[in-house]
Amino acid sequence: xxxxLLLTRAEIMRLRRNRRYMITTLAFPVVxxxxxxxxxxxTVYGVDFAAxxxxxxxxxxxxxxxxxxxxxxxAQERKDGWVRQLRxxxxxxxxxxxxxxxxxxxxxxxxxxxxxxLGRFYGGVHLAIGAWITIAVVVWLGAMTFAxxxxxxxxxxxxxxxxxxxxxxxxVFLIIGGxxxxxxxxxxxxxxxxxxxEAVKIATDVAGGASVPGNLIAGxxxxxxxxxxxxxxxxxxxxxxx
Amino acid sequence: xxxxxxxxVVSFENVSKHYGSLKAVDGLSLDLRSGETVALLGPNGAGxxxxxxxxxxxxKPTSGKIEMFGSDPYHAVKSGRVGAMLQSGGLMPExxxxxxxxxxTGLQPRPVPVATTLRRAGIESxxxxxxxxxxxGQTQRVRFALAITGECDLIVLDEPTTAMxxxxxxxxxxxxxxxxxxxxxxxxxxxxxxxxxxxxxRILVINRGRLLADGTPAEIKARAGAKQMSFRLPGANEPFLxxxxxxxxxxxxGDVVHIQTSDSDATLYALLDAGYRPHELEVGGLGLExxxxxxxxxxxxxxxxxxxxxxxxxx
Numbered sequence: 187x188x189x190x191l192l193l194t195r196a197e198i199m200r201l202r203r204n205r206r207y208m209i210t211t212l213a214f215p216v217v218x219x220x221x222x223x224x225x226x227x228x229t230v231y232g233v234d235f236a237a238x239x240x241x242x243x244x245x246x247x248x249x250x251x252x253x254x255x256x257x258x259x260x261a262q263e264r265k266d267g268w269v270r271q272l273r274x275x276x277x278x279x280x281x282x283x284x285x286x287x288x289x290x291x292x293x294x295x296x297x298x299x300x301x302x303x304l305g306r307f308y309g310g311v312h313l314a315i316g317a318w319i320t321i322a323v324v325v326w327l328g329a330m331t332f333a334x335x336x337x338x339x340x341x342x343x344x345x346x347x348x349x350x351x352x353x354x355x356x357x358v359f360l361i362i363g364g365x366x367x368x369x370x371x372x373x374x375x376x377x378x379x380x381x382x383x384e385a386v387k388i389a390t391d392v393a394g395g396a397s398v399p400g401n402l403i404a405g406x407x408x409x410x411x412x413x414x415x416x417x418x419x420x421x422x423x424x425x426x427x428x
Numbered sequence: 429x430x431x432x433x434x435x436x437v438v439s440f441e442n443v444s445k446h447y448g449s450l451k452a453v454d455g456l457s458l459d460l461r462s463g464e465t466v467a468l469l470g471p472n473g474a475g476x477x478x479x480x481x482x483x484x485x486x487x488k489p490t491s492g493k494i495e496m497f498g499s500d501p502y503h504a505v506k507s508g509r510v511g512a513m514l515q516s517g518g519l520m521p522e523x524x525x526x527x528x529x530x531x532x533t534g535l536q537p538r539p540v541p542v543a544t545t546l547r548r549a550g551i552e553s554x555x556x557x558x559x560x561x562x563x564x565g566q567t568q569r570v571r572f573a574l575a576i577t578g579e580c581d582l583i584v585l586d587e588p589t590t591a592m593x594x595x596x597x598x599x600x601x602x603x604x605x606x607x608x609x610x611x612x613x614x615x616x617x618x619x620x621x622x623x624x625x626x627x628x629x630r631i632l633v634i635n636r637g638r639l640l641a642d643g644t645p646a647e648i649k650a651r652a653g654a655k656q657m658s659f660r661l662p663g664a665n666e667p668f669l670x671x672x673x674x675x676x677x678x679x680x681x682g683d684v685v686h687i688q689t690s691d692s693d694a695t696l697y698a699l700l701d702a703g704y705r706p707h708e709l710e711v712g713g714l715g716l717e718x719x720x721x722x723x724x725x726x727x728x729x730x731x732x733x734x735x736x737x738x739x740x741x742x743x
Binding site: 196426 | 488
């Protein structure tokens with residue numbers, strides 16, 4: 187346990203030093219929010235556009251942190267032999283995967299917090315304290331799905347395959363999940379099954395004071411189970427090739 | 429020394445690893461005893477790396493049993509009793525050497541002070557450099573440092589001095605001797621035969637996944653045919669020379685004859701008794717490298733002969 191925590195701390199330190207990673211997880215949602223939050227005066231998913239876009243950008247930040255950087259780094263570290271080296275130490279067998287997930291979740295906290303603060307003080311979103319906390323937790327925990335997906339991809343694919351495949355999955359889920367623009371009609375009938383949509387919709391329902399449908403929460407849990415299962419299979423299948 | 433009991437540190441019992449029809453390791457049995465420095469010698473593809481991978485719980489044997497300190501390899505590794513450095517091992521990028529060594533030291537149940545590890549591995553001067561900006565030799569030293577971050581009982585090294593220059597290699601073996609002097613058992617694979625000759629007190633020769641020879645460097649040399657004779661003999665008759673007592677192999681180039689023999693006296697007397705008068709006669713001991721080549725070449729020939737009827741059966 188102590189070893190896993192030490193590795194987690196080192197992983198967080200590395201991520202903080204990685205400028206590109208910090209830009210995609212932190213700067214990207216912040217800049218998009220500043221540019222777009224006040225560009226529309228509409229009601230989306232039952233809340234003001236500024237509130238919807240705040241939730242969408244916080245989701246973008248946390249889901250990006252969980253997937254894009256991690257999948258590529260895991261594939262690269264497997265190829266370079268660092269994962270193999272760690273297996274020769276007393277670190278528990280699952281220590282590396284656990285450290286990667288916790289580090290990705292930890293590094294996504296600032297982007298969620300900063301976007302929500304922007305929503306409050308730039309976007310003029312007013313909510314009760316309980317709603318703020320619930321939204322932050324939903325958007326943040328929802329990213330667990332992508333953290334598990336990153337393990338599944340990173341363990342299964344070569345580094346040069348990970349980049350295009352992770353980006354493809356990422357953008358498909360962002361676009362049909364209604365992160366860049368709200369979903370309507372046919373797109374919504376498909377997109378409503380994505381974890382990105384489910385996280386955003388749960389959070390906007392909380393913001394709008396509506397009761398959260400149980401099927402949205404169940405949907406996120408099912409995605410987490412599917413991606414965790416895939417991750418487990420990937421780690422197991424590659425046990426002899428790291 | 430916290431090795432409990434008097435059993436072997438490592439034991440392989442009829443261990444095999446097959447990849448489809450390829451037998452990377454084929455019925456390997458061996459024991460390592462506490463405090464030994466053992467060199468694992470073998471040509472590329474002999475099964476050295478696969479054997480070390482299985483010993484370190486990175487791969488599972490297809491059949492057979494491996495024990496380390498009386499438990500299975502996985503638990504021995506996770507209890508911190510083994511320090512290992514593999515060729516395929518890598519380093520974590522984006523951190524400094526000091527940060528990396530400190531991290532891995534923190535994973536050990538019985539950590540060695542970081543300063544001691546840095547000194548033993550000779551990496552004090554690069555402690556503040558980024559791991560991903562090191563030269564090949566520096567990287568190798570950092571990988572070695574990671575192997576000695578804990579107070580382990582067994583050190584396993586795969587080709588440890590690859591990419592090191594001569595001076596670094598000498599410093600490396602000096603620090604290795606410090607470790608062994610504390611009573612640790614050392615197992616290393618190498619293709620530098622002089623290194624095995626100088627550092628090891630026991631050599632295991634493996635070829636095609638099987639153990640071919642196991643003994644002190646002197647015994648290995650003796651086994652291959654202890655002596656090398658060379659002389660000039662115009663019109664030498666090869667079949668006759670091969671039939672001389674003790675001869676294991678001959679090489680005739682023009683008038684010059686090289687003979688490997690297990691009994692140079694008997695070979696020489698028989699040659700003289702037959703009426704030959706060789707000139708420029710030299711008799712010398714066989715180096716480990718020649719012994720190694722002789723042993724593995726004999727095995728390859730035996731393997732080819734054994735394989736011949738199978739090939740003949742194919743349409």
